[in-house]
Amino acid sequence: MRRPVRIAVTGAAGAISYSLLFKIAAGEMMGRDQPVILQLIELPDAMESLRGVAMELEDCAYPLLHTITLHDNVEEGFSNCHFALLVGARPRGPGMERSDLIEVNAEIFARQGKALNDFANRDVKVLVTGNPANTNALIASRNAPDLSPSQFTCLTRLDHNRARGMLASQCGVTARDIQNIIIWGNHSPTQYPDLHHATVFGVPAMGQIDTAWYRDQFIPRVQERGSEIIKARGLSSAASAAQAIVDQMHNWSQGTDPGEIVSMGILSDGSYGIQKGVFFSFPVRCNYGRYQIVHGLDISDFSRKQLTATELELLEEKSVVEHLLPKETEASH
Numbered sequence: 001m002r003r004p005v006r007i008a009v010t011g012a013a014g015a016i017s018y019s020l021l022f023k024i025a026a027g028e029m030m031g032r033d034q035p036v037i038l039q040l041i042e043l044p045d046a047m048e049s050l051r052g053v054a055m056e057l058e059d060c061a062y063p064l065l066h067t068i069t070l071h072d073n074v075e076e077g078f079s080n081c082h083f084a085l086l087v088g089a090r091p092r093g094p095g096m097e098r099s100d101l102i103e104v105n106a107e108i109f110a111r112q113g114k115a116l117n118d119f120a121n122r123d124v125k126v127l128v129t130g131n132p133a134n135t136n137a138l139i140a141s142r143n144a145p146d147l148s149p150s151q152f153t154c155l156t157r158l159d160h161n162r163a164r165g166m167l168a169s170q171c172g173v174t175a176r177d178i179q180n181i182i183i184w185g186n187h188s189p190t191q192y193p194d195l196h197h198a199t200v201f202g203v204p205a206m207g208q209i210d211t212a213w214y215r216d217q218f219i220p221r222v223q224e225r226g227s228e229i230i231k232a233r234g235l236s237s238a239a240s241a242a243q244a245i246v247d248q249m250h251n252w253s254q255g256t257d258p259g260e261i262v263s264m265g266i267l268s269d270g271s272y273g274i275q276k277g278v279f280f281s282f283p284v285r286c287n288y289g290r291y292q293i294v295h296g297l298d299i300s301d302f303s304r305k306q307l308t309a310t311e312l313e314l315l316e317e318k319s320v321v322e323h324l325l326p327k328e329t330e331a332s333h
């Protein structure tokens with residue numbers, strides 16, 4: 001049997017974690033032969049509820065679940081972790097502007113970045129889910145100067161999976177038959193779901209769908225799916241977000257299939273003309289525990305406009321938290 005890996009999860013008593021933790025313990029994320037230690041982190045007020053979740057995990061008697069530890073602070077909770085899933089975040093309260101939300105979360109993610117820097121395993125892989133995910137990832141990574149920014153990512157796999165599912169429904173196929181969807185940019189309504197490189201049964205998707213449907217219905221539907229779910233359920237997406245976290249971490253740590261493209265929010269290195277220094281969703285392939293941007297894809301004028309819109313939004317979000325970002329070092333580019 002392998003040695004267990006340590007997985008720290010913040011917001012562990014929340015809605016997403018209530019699906020996520022059980023998937024991880026069942027081996028869906030790290031593989032069916034990989035034991036896991038769960039280091040669960042919550043706010044002090046939610047520790048009682050977290051204890052209930054831990055009891056349920058224990059009651060599942062998962063063969064791969066080695067140990068569960070509970071923490072009310074990230075400094076202890078991130079100790080030696082190999083993977084850190086930053087799910088917990090402050091939700092938007094009544095009368096709160098988006099910029100207020102960005103600022104309160106900036107403080108939370110600055111502390112989490114510092115704690116990762118000081119206490120996590122040196123090879124830790126970090127995935128930020130808590131919103132605004134891209135900008136929170138930027139803040140966490142900039143507060144972890146001893147870790148590489150390439151160790152930080154944010155979740156755009158949910159958008160990727162949504163696009164794949166919707167295209168599958170439209171074409172009357174299953175998601176398995178659809179490849180190479182790309183989500184570019186921010187996890188927000190400015191994101192760009194790009195089908196120009198996607199295939200259905202190996203054949204270009206754009207030849208099989210109506211361009212007007214793609215532009216006027218598909219794109220806004222993917223962009224607004226989060227709000228559509230909140231409206232319908234009265235709560236934000238949880239099980240599908242958990243599945244996306246599992247998918248993104250699984251690909252990052254175990255690799256993608258040959259030729260497969262997935263979308264991940266990562267620090268821009270200037271690829272495709274996107275300004276360096278923002279977390280932007282790019283098409284990537286993964287192997288050996290690393291991701292690489294897929295280069296050389298054609299970007300049409302239509303696509304360029306969409307990329308620019310989401311890039312500008314991210315630059316604006318960055319400007320809101322600029323005063324909270326430690327001075328940039330060479331490594332933060």
Ligand code: NAD
Nearest residue numbers: 010011013014015016042043088089129130131155158241
């Ligand atoms: P939730 O409110 O049910 O749970 C969040 C939990 O986080 C709560 O239990 C809260 O006590 C805890 N928490 C808050 N601040 C914390 C901190 N500083 N340290 C540790 N724990 C903390 O919310 P949820 O439905 O699980 O969603 C979590 C976040 O994920 C939200 O920000 C949501 O907007 C975001 N989200 C992102 C995506 C994505 O695709 N990126 C998708 C869905 C939801």
Ligand code: LMR
Nearest residue numbers: 131225226227229236237
């Ligand atoms: C989602 O995409 O479902 C969430 O990010 C929505 C939200 O605001 O929590």
